[in-house]
Amino acid sequence: MKERITPHLRALIDAGSEAIKNQFVKMRGKNTKKKFPTLDPLEEEKYSPTKGLVHKYKRTALIKVSNYCAGHCQFCTRCRDIGTPEGDLSKEDIKNIITYVEKHTEIVEIILSGGDPFFTPNVTYELLDKLDSIKSVRVIRIGTRLPVHAPRSFKQRNVLDVLEKIEAINRFRCPVHVLIHFNHPDEITKEVSDLMWDLRRTGVVLFSQTVFLRDVNDNVDILDKLFMKLHSLGVIPYYIYRCDYVAGREHFVVPFMREVRIMIALWKRLPGLALPQYIFDAPGGKGKIRVPYLSRQIPRSFADTEGKTIEI
Ligand code: SF4
Numbered sequence: 001m002k003e004r005i006t007p008h009l010r011a012l013i014d015a016g017s018e019a020i021k022n023q024f025v026k027m028r029g030k031n032t033k034k035k036f037p038t039l040d041p042l043e044e045e046k047y048s049p050t051k052g053l054v055h056k057y058k059r060t061a062l063i064k065v066s067n068y069c070a071g072h073c074q075f076c077t078r079c080r081d082i083g084t085p086e087g088d089l090s091k092e093d094i095k096n097i098i099t100y101v102e103k104h105t106e107i108v109e110i111i112l113s114g115g116d117p118f119f120t121p122n123v124t125y126e127l128l129d130k131l132d133s134i135k136s137v138r139v140i141r142i143g144t145r146l147p148v149h150a151p152r153s154f155k156q157r158n159v160l161d162v163l164e165k166i167e168a169i170n171r172f173r174c175p176v177h178v179l180i181h182f183n184h185p186d187e188i189t190k191e192v193s194d195l196m197w198d199l200r201r202t203g204v205v206l207f208s209q210t211v212f213l214r215d216v217n218d219n220v221d222i223l224d225k226l227f228m229k230l231h232s233l234g235v236i237p238y239y240i241y242r243c244d245y246v247a248g249r250e251h252f253v254v255p256f257m258r259e260v261r262i263m264i265a266l267w268k269r270l271p272g273l274a275l276p277q278y279i280f281d282a283p284g285g286k287g288k289i290r291v292p293y294l295s296r297q298i299p300r301s302f303a304d305t306e307g308k309t310i311e312i
Pocket residue numbers: 068069071072073076077078079082114115116144145181
């Protein structure tokens with residue numbers, strides 16, 4: 001994946017943020033020793049019935065709006081695709097996605113992801129417009145990192161159209177939740193804080209997602225600060241993930257027991273609403289597992305949502 005750094009991120013790096021630098025500047029030579037065997041550990045391709053759609057969990061489907069993001073996070077799970085035109089959705093592709101969702105009435109929740117849905121607002125608008133008329137869809141989630149990459153973009157006309165559409169769906173149809181990917185307190189500048197209030201005015205509920213990253217946020221004080229800042233801005237810390245096992249991204253992965261120790265310390269410090277769930281998206285497409293960190297040990301197996309044992 002090519003390096004792509006917005007002027008906003010560049011200014012933060014130039015001001016001395018190591019955390020931003022370590023996420024976006026390609027560390028040449030660091031990722032030569034490959035241990036993880038695949039670029040697609042979550043096996044998303046296997047669960048894709050039609051281009052742009054991933055249907056892995058019964059009630060939830062994910063639509064990949066595009067492969068484009070304003071900035072390229074070097075630890076990205078979808079680094080195999082990001083920045084390429086292969087994810088561009090034609091009218092026909094969108095029609096196929098919508099037909100599939102209409103037929104599969106068990107799908108009640110749609111996640112728009114990518115790529116960043118707010119970076120390609122026209123496609124996102126079209127998808128939202130069509131999803132709005134499918135009665136079986138009861139909740140829409142949008143995953144984004146544009147507030148971190150380029151907060152000023154939200155003042156652009158096309159993104160404002162999407163926000164107006166979201167406001168209308170929120171009011172008349174179903175809740176739209178926005179999940180923003182934050183990894184470090186340096187990402188929450190004054191502009192970003194102001195943007196959180198603007199987004200909340202559209203009626204969306206804001207959640208955050210975080211990834212444990214070595215030399216970025218594998219530290220109790222840093223994560224304490226991040227989650228308390230988000231909490232005070234009305235952004236609910238939802239998930240903190242173990243970094244996915246993507247080939248070439250080994251240097252970002254934090255030792256499992258270090259994460260457990262950090263989570264125990266955070267559990268003792270943070271109010272309940274500021275404490276995210278600690279999740280391991282198990283390789284091999286096995287799904288999201290809540291890590292039972294209060295046992296202070298990493299078990300060799302976990303139970304999935306259906307109670308089946310998953311060996312790791
Ligand atoms: S915003 Fe998300 S999809 Fe885009 S590069 Fe970053 S982690 Fe990957």
